[in-house]
Amino acid sequence: MATRVAIFGPGGIGRYHLDHLHRRNVDIVAICDANDRNLEDAHARFPHAVATKDWTSVFATEPDLVAVCTPNKWHHDITIQAFEAGAHVICEKPMAMSLAEAQVMEATRAKAGKLGYINFSYRNNIAFRFARQLIRDGELGHVRRINVVYLQSFLGSPSNGFSWRNDIEIAGFGALGDLGVHMIDGVRFITGLEFEKVVGTKQTLMATKKDAEGQERSVTTDTNAAWLAHLTGGPIATMETTQVAPGYGNYFRIEISGDLGTIAVVSDKDKELQMSVGKTLSGYDTWTTDLPIHQVPSGFASRQKPDGPALIIDAINGIESDYPTFADGVAAQAVLEGINRSIESGTWTPT
Numbered sequence: 001m002a003t004r005v006a007i008f009g010p011g012g013i014g015r016y017h018l019d020h021l022h023r024r025n026v027d028i029v030a031i032c033d034a035n036d037r038n039l040e041d042a043h044a045r046f047p048h049a050v051a052t053k054d055w056t057s058v059f060a061t062e063p064d065l066v067a068v069c070t071p072n073k074w075h076h077d078i079t080i081q082a083f084e085a086g087a088h089v090i091c092e093k094p095m096a097m098s099l100a101e102a103q104v105m106e107a108t109r110a111k112a113g114k115l116g117y118i119n120f121s122y123r124n125n126i127a128f129r130f131a132r133q134l135i136r137d138g139e140l141g142h143v144r145r146i147n148v149v150y151l152q153s154f155l156g157s158p159s160n161g162f163s164w165r166n167d168i169e170i171a172g173f174g175a176l177g178d179l180g181v182h183m184i185d186g187v188r189f190i191t192g193l194e195f196e197k198v199v200g201t202k203q204t205l206m207a208t209k210k211d212a213e214g215q216e217r218s219v220t221t222d223t224n225a226a227w228l229a230h231l232t233g234g235p236i237a238t239m240e241t242t243q244v245a246p247g248y249g250n251y252f253r254i255e256i257s258g259d260l261g262t263i264a265v266v267s268d269k270d271k272e273l274q275m276s277v278g279k280t281l282s283g284y285d286t287w288t289t290d291l292p293i294h295q296v297p298s299g300f301a302s303r304q305k306p307d308g309p310a311l312i313i314d315a316i317n318g319i320e321s322d323y324p325t326f327a328d329g330v331a332a333q334a335v336l337e338g339i340n341r342s343i344e345s346g347t348w349t350p351t
């Protein structure tokens with residue numbers, strides 16, 4: 001039987017959700033968007049769905065699954081209503097505006113006995129998945145150090161106007177939450193390690209931006225953030241993100257060294273990774289400057305199911321499914337909150 005799906009905010013990333021969900025047997029029963037044009041566009045694609053701005057009308061369609069693809073401010077309220085209406089939930093990242101909100105969302109999910117998926121989309125990256133496998137298989141030995149950068153430029157461009165992403169009341173975070181949460185989840189996913197304590201800093205390098213009416217609006221979110229972390233077992237992670245680094249489109253790189261090797265993955269290189277691993281190789285010093293590039297074995301790639309949000313449909317249908325859960329969302333949110341508290345206090349902060 002088709003899974004009945006309702007979607008909130010099909011205008012942006014919501015389109016990706018709809019594409020991925022259609023890899024399984026789904027029926028889009030309701031579409032909700034605050035913007036007329038986005039609502040009409042989505043309705044044209046699914047004319048039999050209820051198209052509405054009214055949340056109550058959405059839940060009246062009795063969806064089995066609700067996809068929450070709105071800006072961050074509404075993740076909590078829609079998710080709570082969805083669980084209370086008896087639906088499973090896919091929620092965009094960052095899960096919530098605060099750790100307290102995320103914890104309530106997870107508690108409500110558990111009480112309702114439903115499933116929750118957080119769209120940590122880089123978990124679909126085959127190279128990230130192979131890096132995780134290498135570490136699980138002990139190829140790197142003990143993880144010793146981690147370096148992560150996630151660099152974009154779009155916010156620095158004058159052609160990119162003021163949006164909800166620049167408003168702390170709607171976004172909750174700037175680069176720290178928008179990109180940093182992927183970095184935190186990426187490290188947790190690939191290494192299996194948890195963040196124990198953090199110390200960070202952030203700044204806003206774009207004071208104002210013009211909105212659609214040409215008015216200068218204050219940017220109240222961070223455009224740059226950097227933090228250090230200690231992970232379980234002792235590795236130090238150094239992490240930096242920005243939305244205003246000219247020349248960078250969407251550059252997300254995770255590098256990990258263990259006592260037996262080093263690997264690095266870059267998000268837009270899905271099928272390859274840089275690595276130098278193994279007991280023999282690591283037993284010699286080397287003065288070459290780059291890590292060699294290796295293709296992800298096709299036999300590994302072909303066994304992956306990089307179906308993103310569709311994976312929750314498998315789980316709903318009782319098929320074993322490895323997907324990012326609400327618990328993962330809460331864990332990442334706790335690190336974001338720890339970084340913000342460390343910035344306020346100026347000290348290392350447990351997460």
Ligand SMILES: NC(=O)c1ccc[n+]([C@@H]2O[C@H](COP(=O)([O-])OP(=O)(O)OC[C@H]3O[C@@H](n4cnc5c(N)ncnc54)[C@H](O)[C@@H]3O)[C@@H](O)[C@H]2O)c1
Nearest residue numbers: 009011012013033034035038069070071072092093119121
């Ligand atoms: N996982 C990822 O890789 C990824 C990528 C991009 C965005 N996101 C996340 O997805 C969410 C949306 O981001 P986006 O880039 O798609 O934004 P967007 O502005 O492009 O789209 C958001 C949509 O939500 C609608 N909307 C706004 N308020 C609403 C409300 N109260 N009720 C119903 N609809 C509402 C907007 O009209 C718009 O159509 C954010 O949480 C963002 O962080 C995640």
